[in-house]
Each structure stands twice: as structure tokens, then as C-alpha cells.
Amino acid sequence: MTTLGGLAPSKPSSSDTLVAADGTPLVRKLAQVTRRARLKAFLLVLPLLLFIVVVFVLPIAQMLWLSVNEPTIRQDLPRTTARLATWDRQELPGEDVFAALVEDLKDARERQAVGRIGAMMNHVYSGARSVFVGAGRRTGSLAAPYSKALLDLDATWGDPRLWIMIQSMSQHTTSIHYLNAVDRTLDERGNITPVPENQRIHIWIFWRTLWMSALITCMCLPLGYPVAYLLASLPLRTSNLLMICVLLPFWTALLVRITAWIAILQSDGVLLSSLAALGFVDMDTAKRPQLVYNMTGTLVAMVHVLLPSMILPLYSVMKTIPPSYARAARSLGATSLTTFRRIYFPQTIPGIAAGALLVFILSVGYYITPALLGGKDGVLISNFIALHVESSLNWSLAAALGGLLLMATLILYWLFNKIVGIDSLKMG
Amino acid sequence: MxxxxxxxxxxxxxxxxxxxxxxxxxxxxxxxxxxxxxxxxxxxxxxxxxxxxxxxxxxxxxxxxxxxxxxxxxxxxxxxxxxxxxxxxxxxxxxxxxxxxxxxxxxxxxxxxxxxxxxxxxxxxxxxxxxxxxxxxxxxxxxxxxxxxxxxxxxxxxxxxxxxxxxxxxxxxxxxxxxxxxxxxxxxxxxxxxxxxxxxxxxxxxxxxxxxxxxxxxxxxxxxxxxxxxxxxxxxxFVAHFIGENNKLPGKVTAQSNGVCRVALTDGTEVGALAVNVAGIGAMTTLSIRPERVEVNPTAPEIANRISGTIEEIIYLGDHLRAFIRAGGTDSFVIKSPNRTRSHHLAKGQNVVLGWKTEDCRALDP
Missing domain, CATH: 3.40.50.300 (P-loop containing nucleotide triphosphate hydrolases)
Structure with missing residues (x-):
């Protein structure tokens, strides 16, 4: 029996079950009557649901799956995968594993897959490409015992770390990419260990992304709060005009806005040239402060781009606060400062939280602005994800980085819901 | 004060x-x-x-x-x-x-x-x-x-x-x-x-x-x-109309003395009223009479002003009846009749005489 809205008693008995006039239990009758309406409602959202599943949920799920399961090694080195499955990582693998690897490489060579294997292994073990390609080229001339033959060919085959990496990459679920994403790797005993200092980049970029996002949020709030207040309190005609000004950035192409910022901020751009003409900065462009292609450029442009995302939730909350609250506080004896601090501000906290959450989440994943304005030290984690997808072709690492980003966002969302309550989130 | x-x-x-x-x-x-x-x-x-x-x-x-x-x-x-x-x-x-x-x-x-x-x-x-x-x-x-x-x-x-x-x-x-x-x-x-x-x-x-x-x-x-x-x-x-229920009868002052005036209504009937806010003889005025001060078919001799009219509508309100009467140049002269047995003789279309004391009727600005 279906329960609807808690109408059905937990233990239906003849005495406490309400029945409709025709004798059917009321709950079932209600379900029958509402079924058509519910079916209709479901059919209405079905196209969107399918669209979201096909173009959004599935690709993301597949990408995230890639971060723990990269099938290349397993498919290209099937025998090695099978032998390594039971290897205990205590000492170098036995002759059978070496023999299996040589057999696999022979097959791979025929399929011209050795390069691919090398590239894949190179993501987790630097230098692995040449080791594999070298071995693959000589598979024809190698003879048993293969362990000795391979070690003679390249001493790297004697490094247990290489074998640990082959084993990790061939597993159905591996944590190696996530370890990589947080600048960790496995040592020759299979223990988690930090990568050498000169290779630690991701953690640093993660911190910078979070820190920059926090900074952008902190800059958007004091810039947006007074504007939102004006929007909410001005008469309709004026506030509509102001609203258009706020929304104008939304209606302009992102690329145009970013290019405009380059034109303004670059060393011979509008801003610095004007300042130079007024004598505040040097006339020599080389000696002027660098405002673009670094963190400053990213910061300025992203604050500009994300400001409406702060203003709109604030505005929608402020709009619901009647001005009479302030009057009530004033008549009770509060100064205008106390009125703001104790009465107005606390009531806008849901708006602040919603705006801050929105701006922070958007900037954590922002790509285009830092990519164009960030130069070397203004790039964020999303630019690294793009780099791994486009250039280094290390999709598993990109997926792991993306997965961590998604996790951070979900944690933030959970915290927001815990502290402020998601019901109070209002947009526009 | x-x-x-x-x-x-x-x-x-x-x-x-x-x-x-x-x-x-x-x-x-x-x-x-x-x-x-x-x-x-x-x-x-x-x-x-x-x-x-x-x-x-x-x-x-x-x-x-x-x-x-x-x-x-x-x-x-x-x-x-x-x-x-x-x-x-x-x-x-x-x-x-x-x-x-x-x-x-x-x-x-x-x-x-x-x-x-x-x-x-x-x-x-x-x-x-x-x-x-x-x-x-x-x-x-x-x-x-x-x-x-x-x-x-x-x-x-x-x-x-x-x-x-x-x-x-x-x-x-x-x-x-x-x-x-x-x-x-x-x-x-x-x-x-x-x-x-x-x-x-x-x-x-x-x-x-x-x-x-x-x-x-x-x-x-x-x-x-x-x-x-x-x-x-x-x-x-304005006050008369804003506070409580009130009958407004437009008319013209024909005589005035000692705070009392005679007013000719638009249908020609002449009644007496307190001259509270009138400009003088010949001026237009609005008479204000509270519905509960109007008596239907009065018998008492001190009720000096009497006009006749026809009941247009009766509304039953439990404790009293409210009747709209065509009289004195208006078709919505309101009276309130307490719901005693005597009131039940009122019926739609009936001709009645409405009466009130001069001191209950105030001649105000038009």
C-alpha cells in the first residue's frame, strides 16, 4: 500500500482506515486520483531530465570514474596485470612477471601501442616512457631469463617503484591519481610519500585557488552590499536603471570584458598611462607596476565579473526587509549605526551567505578569466585541469583534480546548509 | 477646552x-x-x-x-x-x-x-x-x-x-x-x-x-x-457622513431664527433643522439625520417633522431591520427599526410616514 503524506496509518486495520464512498481505502483512492496528475508532471520534466542525464550527469560520472579507473594499462598489458594482481610488493616481481611483460610488449608492439603505454606510465613515473619504448623496441631480441635481459637493457626495471606503479595503474580502482592530485606518490615499499619538493604544484595551486576565491568573495561583499542596499531602497524608476547597470556585465560577452580589462590594465594601457601623465607612475612602461597577466589582473577582473552574483542574492533578501524595522529601532532609541548593526545587518545575513557562497563556488571553478589574465602566477586549479586535459593528456589526474574540486564545493554547500539553511538561499 | x-x-x-x-x-x-x-x-x-x-x-x-x-x-x-x-x-x-x-x-x-x-x-x-x-x-x-x-x-x-x-x-x-x-x-x-x-x-x-x-x-x-x-x-x-451611518438630504434654507432653520427639500417638503453650518436664507444645505433617530409612522406629537415615502428594500440584520426608503428627494433614505414584534409590519412597496425631532436633524454645509 502506498502512503501519501502520512495519511495512511502505520498499521492499517478495519477500524482506523478511512474508506471512500465506494469502499476502497481513502489512501488508495487518493493515489488513484492523483496518479494522472503526477504522471503528467513527470512527463513535463522528462525532456529536461533526460537532457541533464545525457549531457551532464553521465559525462561527469564517466570523468570521475576515470580518476580511479584508467583501463589503458589493464588492456594493453593483460598478462602482466594478471600476474601483478597477487604481487605483495615485498621484493622485485619474479621471472614469470617479467616474461608476461615481454609477451605483452610483443603484442603491444604489433598493435603499435607501446608509445601509448609509455606515455600513460610516464604520468605516474617520470622517465617511464623511454624505459617502455626502449624495451618495446627490443622485444624481438630478448631471451629468457627475461628479468636479467630487461635489467641489462635498462637498470630502471630493477626499481620496485616502477612495478608498484604498473600494478597501481592496472588496478580496477586505484588511488594513485588522487595521490598525484595532492602531490603524493608511492615509494619503493608502496607507502604514501610526498613527491620531491620541486614537483609539488597541485597543493599550492589548490591553496591559491581557495585563497584567491576567499579574497574575491571578501572584495565583492563590501563592494556589492551598498549597491544592493541602494537597489532595494531606491524608488522603482531609479532602482531599475541601477539594476540595468548591475546586470550590464551579464549581457556583455565575457571575452569582451576581459579584453577591456587588458586594455585598461596593461602597462601602456588606459589606467597606467593616465596615472603616468599625472605623474604618479613612471613614464617608462618597463618600470610601471604590472597589473595584468598576474594575480592582480585575475583578482580585478574576477571581482568585476562576479560582482552581480553577490549583489543579486543580497538584493533579493534586502527587498524583503520592510524599512519600518529601521524606523521601529530608531523610535526605540537606537542610533542609525546601532540600527544597522543590530537590526538591519542580521536580517541580511542569509543574503550575505548566499552571495558569498555563490561567488566563492563560482570563483573556485573559474577558468577563462585566470587563463587570459592570470599569466604565470595568476592561474587557478581549473587552468591546471584544462592543462592536463588538453596538453599533458593526463585525463585521470585532471579527473582527480576535478573530483577534489567538486568535493570541496559540496562540503561548502553542506556547511552552508548546516549554518544558514538552504531554504534561505534566494536568487534574484 | x-x-x-x-x-x-x-x-x-x-x-x-x-x-x-x-x-x-x-x-x-x-x-x-x-x-x-x-x-x-x-x-x-x-x-x-x-x-x-x-x-x-x-x-x-x-x-x-x-x-x-x-x-x-x-x-x-x-x-x-x-x-x-x-x-x-x-x-x-x-x-x-x-x-x-x-x-x-x-x-x-x-x-x-x-x-x-x-x-x-x-x-x-x-x-x-x-x-x-x-x-x-x-x-x-x-x-x-x-x-x-x-x-x-x-x-x-x-x-x-x-x-x-x-x-x-x-x-x-x-x-x-x-x-x-x-x-x-x-x-x-x-x-x-x-x-x-x-x-x-x-x-x-x-x-x-x-x-x-x-x-x-x-x-x-x-x-x-x-x-x-x-x-x-x-x-x-464630512464628519457626519464619516462617523456612523447618516442620511443626507439636500435642500434650501427658507427661514432661520434662534439656531433653528426651515429647509425645503428637493421634493418640496419643508422640514425644521438645527442651523449648525448654513450660510443664511436662500443658501443650499445638507440635512444630516441618524437612521436610528427616525421613527416610522410616528404618533408622538413632539415629532414635528414628517415626510412620506415608499419602502424600496428591507434588509434583515437579526437585532434590527434596515429599510431603504424613497423619500425627501432621495431613494436611499435609511432607517433602522429595532426587531420587536411591531417592526414586522414593514413590507416592501409599503407607503410610510417618517418622522424626527427638529433637534435630531442638523443642517450642514452642502
């Missing part, structure tokens, strides 16, 4: 106060108003009559365009609202939603720097006063409309203000609760001896609660008097 009242300076005084928002129209036109200490004064009028603007000027949220306002002898025109010591109850309670009832009551005390112990005692007394002693820890949203209203009243009183203003405080309550709150506020006023200025557009509310009522229309006080005087002796047809 009696002689001893005029000797003492009034507690609140508006002196030639004018207010304009746009520089073209006066919302309040040359207002002079004196309120004595301990009085319950109601500003009554239709919306847009200037009553709320007057209240807001007193509270300090609007600045008079001209004139001065005095509170306890001191000009308060330049005093900001938080320094005026005036408690205010708003239309939609305006309890701070993020604070509990106690915190709401504590707010005016905290901003005055009152110590914790005194504060707790005052809050307790204020909550007891509105019988909400056990509701201190609740948020406003957890209270009913009537309870929120009581908290709002308690908050406006807790800091012992010099004056309490109420801006249509009962407007959002249902009828029954509104009547109950009217009595509660009236009793609070009587027990505490506070001075209250109350704004409403509901005339029965004004009649129930007030010591005096100022009827506003078009930015001018039309009449300022006690509830009884306002109902019994309106000075112009």
Missing part, C-alpha cells in the same frame, strides 16, 4: 505645522493641535488625509515643511527620532524577527545602557502587563497575530516613553481579536496613565478607545471633540 486646561501648557502641541512632499501640494495644511498629558487622542480619517503624516512628524520620521512641534514644552523639530523618547507601535508589529520576544523588549533598554538587573525586572513587568509572561523565549514567528501585537505594545511601553504613538496597530487582526485588543489597549492606557496618539481609519475603533478624536480630511482637522460629540453633533457633512 475648559479654563484650567488652557492655563497649563499642552503636553504635545502642533503650531502652524505644514507638510509638503513635492513642493506643490500640502499634505498637512496649517495644523494646530494640543494634546494634554494622559490623553488618548485618535487621528481618524480616510487614507491620504494627512493623519499618518502628522503621526510621522511627531515620531520624527518626517520633517515639517513649516511650523513647530512641542513635546513637554520643548521644540522637537530638530531632535532625531531616537532622542525623542517616544514609543511607537507599527501597523505590522515590526518585531525584530531574528530576536526573541525578550530580546525585542530588551533592545530599547540596551541602547539606553540600563543595567541587566533593572532590565530583567522591566521586561518581566512589561510581559506580565500584556499577559505573555511565559512567551519570552519565543521568536515572533512562533506567536499568533494577537500575541505579536501585544509584544509590540509591550516593547513600545517597556522603556517608559513620554508619549506612545500607534499607527493603525490593529489593522492586520481579524475582527474579533481587534475588538479584544481595543479594550486591552484602552485599559493599559487607563491603568498606566500614558499619553497615546492613535491613528486609524476605522471609526468604531476610534469611538471605542479615544478620549478625543481629530477627524482628518484633505490635510485639515475637520472636527476635534469627544466621541459622543462627534457622533451627536458633527459640525460639517
Amino acid at each position: 475648559t479654563a484650567d486646561q488652557s492655563a497649563a501648557p499642552p503636553y504635545v502641541q502642533f503650531k502652524d505645522v505644514q507638510k509638503s512632499y513635492d513642493g506643490r501640494h500640502l499634505v498637512v495644511k496649517t495644523l494646530n493641535l494640543a494634546i494634554s498629558k494622559g490623553e488618548f487622542l485618535t487621528l481618524l480619517g480616510p487614507s491620504g488625509s494627512g493623519k499618518t503624516t502628522t503621526l510621522m512628524m511627531l515620531a520624527g520620521f518626517e520633517v515639517p515643511t513649516h511650523g513647530d512641534i512641542f513635546l513637554a514644552g520643548e521644540a522637537i523639530g530638530k531632535v532625531p527620532p531616537n532622542k525623542r523618547g517616544i514609543g511607537m507601535v507599527f501597523q505590522n508589529y515590526m518585531l525584530f524577527p531574528h530576536m526573541t520576544v525578550e530580546e525585542n523588549l530588551a533592545f530599547p533598554l540596551e541602547v539606553r545602557g540600563i543595567d541587566k538587573a533593572t532590565m530583567a525586572a522591566k521586561i518581566k513587568r512589561a510581559l506580565d502587563m500584556v499577559s505573555l509572561a511565559s512567551f519570552g523565549a519565543r521568536k515572533p514567528a512562533q506567536l499568533s497575530g494577537g500575541q505579536q501585537q501585544r509584544v509590540a505594545v509591550a516593547r513600545a511601553l517597556v522603556f517608559e516613553p513620554r508619549l506612545v504613538l500607534m499607527d493603525e496597530p490593529l489593522g492586520s487582526l481579524d475582527k474579533q481579536l481587534r475588538e479584544q485588543m481595543q479594550y486591552e489597549i484602552k485599559h493599559l492606557h487607563e491603568n498606566l496613565g500614558i499619553t497615546v496618539v492613535y491613528v486609524t481609519h476605522d471609526q468604531s475603533e476610534a469611538l471605542t478607545m479615544s478620549d478625543r478624536i481629530a477627524v482628518f480630511n484633505d490635510g485639515v482637522i475637520q472636527q476635534l471633540s469627544t466621541p459622543a460629540d462627534l457622533y451627536e453633533a458633527p459640525v460639517n457633512s
Whole structure:
């Protein structure tokens, strides 16, 4: 029996079950009557649901799956995968594993897959490409015992770390990419260990992304709060005009806005040239402060781009606060400062939280602005994800980085819901 | 005003106060108003009559365009609202939603720097006063409309203000609760001896609660008097029509002497009326007669004025019948007939004679 809205008693008995006039239990009758309406409602959202599943949920799920399961090694080195499955990582693998690897490489060579294997292994073990390609080229001339033959060919085959990496990459679920994403790797005993200092980049970029996002949020709030207040309190005609000004950035192409910022901020751009003409900065462009292609450029442009995302939730909350609250506080004896601090501000906290959450989440994943304005030290984690997808072709690492980003966002969302309550989130 | 009242300076005084928002129209036109200490004064009028603007000027949220306002002898025109010591109850309670009832009551005390112990005692007394002693820890949203209203009243009183203003405080309550709150506020006023200025557009509310009522229309006080005087002796047809039910009969003055005049109605009948607000013989006038002062088919000889008419419609209202009668040049002359057995002889289409005493009929401005 279906329960609807808690109408059905937990233990239906003849005495406490309400029945409709025709004798059917009321709950079932209600379900029958509402079924058509519910079916209709479901059919209405079905196209969107399918669209979201096909173009959004599935690709993301597949990408995230890639971060723990990269099938290349397993498919290209099937025998090695099978032998390594039971290897205990205590000492170098036995002759059978070496023999299996040589057999696999022979097959791979025929399929011209050795390069691919090398590239894949190179993501987790630097230098692995040449080791594999070298071995693959000589598979024809190698003879048993293969362990000795391979070690003679390249001493790297004697490094247990290489074998640990082959084993990790061939597993159905591996944590190696996530370890990589947080600048960790496995040592020759299979223990988690930090990568050498000169290779630690991701953690640093993660911190910078979070820190920059926090900074952008902190800059958007004091810039947006007074504007939102004006929007909410001005008469309709004026506030509509102001609203258009706020929304104008939304209606302009992102690329145009970013290019405009380059034109303004670059060393011979509008801003610095004007300042130079007024004598505040040097006339020599080389000696002027660098405002673009670094963190400053990213910061300025992203604050500009994300400001409406702060203003709109604030505005929608402020709009619901009647001005009479302030009057009530004033008549009770509060100064205008106390009125703001104790009465107005606390009531806008849901708006602040919603705006801050929105701006922070958007900037954590922002790509285009830092990519164009960030130069070397203004790039964020999303630019690294793009780099791994486009250039280094290390999709598993990109997926792991993306997965961590998604996790951070979900944690933030959970915290927001815990502290402020998601019901109070209002947009526009 | 009696002689001893005029000797003492009034507690609140508006002196030639004018207010304009746009520089073209006066919302309040040359207002002079004196309120004595301990009085319950109601500003009554239709919306847009200037009553709320007057209240807001007193509270300090609007600045008079001209004139001065005095509170306890001191000009308060330049005093900001938080320094005026005036408690205010708003239309939609305006309890701070993020604070509990106690915190709401504590707010005016905290901003005055009152110590914790005194504060707790005052809050307790204020909550007891509105019988909400056990509701201190609740948020406003957890209270009913009537309870929120009581908290709002308690908050406006807790800091012992010099004056309490109420801006249509009962407007959002249902009828029954509104009547109950009217009595509660009236009793609070009587027990505490506070001075209250109350704004409403509901005339029965004004009649129930007030010591005096100022009827506003078009930015001018039309009449300022006690509830009884306002109902019994309106000075112009606006007041007569705005307070209570009223029959308006247009006519022309044909004779006038000793405060009594003869008026020819549009159908030619001539009746007598008190000459309250007439320009002289030959001038147009509007007669005002309360429906309950009209007798159907009168027998008593002192009922001097009689006109005949036809019953157009009868409405049964339980305790009384209301009949619309075509008579004296109008087709909606209203009479109220108490529901006694005798009344049942009234029927639609029946010809009746309507009679009233001359002193119950007032000749007012046209």
C-alpha cells in the first residue's frame, strides 16, 4: 500500500482506515486520483531530465570514474596485470612477471601501442616512457631469463617503484591519481610519500585557488552590499536603471570584458598611462607596476565579473526587509549605526551567505578569466585541469583534480546548509 | 477646552505645522493641535488625509515643511527620532524577527545602557502587563497575530516613553481579536496613565478607545471633540457622513431664527433643522439625520417633522431591520427599526410616514 503524506496509518486495520464512498481505502483512492496528475508532471520534466542525464550527469560520472579507473594499462598489458594482481610488493616481481611483460610488449608492439603505454606510465613515473619504448623496441631480441635481459637493457626495471606503479595503474580502482592530485606518490615499499619538493604544484595551486576565491568573495561583499542596499531602497524608476547597470556585465560577452580589462590594465594601457601623465607612475612602461597577466589582473577582473552574483542574492533578501524595522529601532532609541548593526545587518545575513557562497563556488571553478589574465602566477586549479586535459593528456589526474574540486564545493554547500539553511538561499 | 486646561501648557502641541512632499501640494495644511498629558487622542480619517503624516512628524520620521512641534514644552523639530523618547507601535508589529520576544523588549533598554538587573525586572513587568509572561523565549514567528501585537505594545511601553504613538496597530487582526485588543489597549492606557496618539481609519475603533478624536480630511482637522460629540453633533457633512451611518438630504434654507432653520427639500417638503453650518436664507444645505433617530409612522406629537415615502428594500440584520426608503428627494433614505414584534409590519412597496425631532436633524454645509 502506498502512503501519501502520512495519511495512511502505520498499521492499517478495519477500524482506523478511512474508506471512500465506494469502499476502497481513502489512501488508495487518493493515489488513484492523483496518479494522472503526477504522471503528467513527470512527463513535463522528462525532456529536461533526460537532457541533464545525457549531457551532464553521465559525462561527469564517466570523468570521475576515470580518476580511479584508467583501463589503458589493464588492456594493453593483460598478462602482466594478471600476474601483478597477487604481487605483495615485498621484493622485485619474479621471472614469470617479467616474461608476461615481454609477451605483452610483443603484442603491444604489433598493435603499435607501446608509445601509448609509455606515455600513460610516464604520468605516474617520470622517465617511464623511454624505459617502455626502449624495451618495446627490443622485444624481438630478448631471451629468457627475461628479468636479467630487461635489467641489462635498462637498470630502471630493477626499481620496485616502477612495478608498484604498473600494478597501481592496472588496478580496477586505484588511488594513485588522487595521490598525484595532492602531490603524493608511492615509494619503493608502496607507502604514501610526498613527491620531491620541486614537483609539488597541485597543493599550492589548490591553496591559491581557495585563497584567491576567499579574497574575491571578501572584495565583492563590501563592494556589492551598498549597491544592493541602494537597489532595494531606491524608488522603482531609479532602482531599475541601477539594476540595468548591475546586470550590464551579464549581457556583455565575457571575452569582451576581459579584453577591456587588458586594455585598461596593461602597462601602456588606459589606467597606467593616465596615472603616468599625472605623474604618479613612471613614464617608462618597463618600470610601471604590472597589473595584468598576474594575480592582480585575475583578482580585478574576477571581482568585476562576479560582482552581480553577490549583489543579486543580497538584493533579493534586502527587498524583503520592510524599512519600518529601521524606523521601529530608531523610535526605540537606537542610533542609525546601532540600527544597522543590530537590526538591519542580521536580517541580511542569509543574503550575505548566499552571495558569498555563490561567488566563492563560482570563483573556485573559474577558468577563462585566470587563463587570459592570470599569466604565470595568476592561474587557478581549473587552468591546471584544462592543462592536463588538453596538453599533458593526463585525463585521470585532471579527473582527480576535478573530483577534489567538486568535493570541496559540496562540503561548502553542506556547511552552508548546516549554518544558514538552504531554504534561505534566494536568487534574484 | 475648559479654563484650567488652557492655563497649563499642552503636553504635545502642533503650531502652524505644514507638510509638503513635492513642493506643490500640502499634505498637512496649517495644523494646530494640543494634546494634554494622559490623553488618548485618535487621528481618524480616510487614507491620504494627512493623519499618518502628522503621526510621522511627531515620531520624527518626517520633517515639517513649516511650523513647530512641542513635546513637554520643548521644540522637537530638530531632535532625531531616537532622542525623542517616544514609543511607537507599527501597523505590522515590526518585531525584530531574528530576536526573541525578550530580546525585542530588551533592545530599547540596551541602547539606553540600563543595567541587566533593572532590565530583567522591566521586561518581566512589561510581559506580565500584556499577559505573555511565559512567551519570552519565543521568536515572533512562533506567536499568533494577537500575541505579536501585544509584544509590540509591550516593547513600545517597556522603556517608559513620554508619549506612545500607534499607527493603525490593529489593522492586520481579524475582527474579533481587534475588538479584544481595543479594550486591552484602552485599559493599559487607563491603568498606566500614558499619553497615546492613535491613528486609524476605522471609526468604531476610534469611538471605542479615544478620549478625543481629530477627524482628518484633505490635510485639515475637520472636527476635534469627544466621541459622543462627534457622533451627536458633527459640525460639517464630512464628519457626519464619516462617523456612523447618516442620511443626507439636500435642500434650501427658507427661514432661520434662534439656531433653528426651515429647509425645503428637493421634493418640496419643508422640514425644521438645527442651523449648525448654513450660510443664511436662500443658501443650499445638507440635512444630516441618524437612521436610528427616525421613527416610522410616528404618533408622538413632539415629532414635528414628517415626510412620506415608499419602502424600496428591507434588509434583515437579526437585532434590527434596515429599510431603504424613497423619500425627501432621495431613494436611499435609511432607517433602522429595532426587531420587536411591531417592526414586522414593514413590507416592501409599503407607503410610510417618517418622522424626527427638529433637534435630531442638523443642517450642514452642502
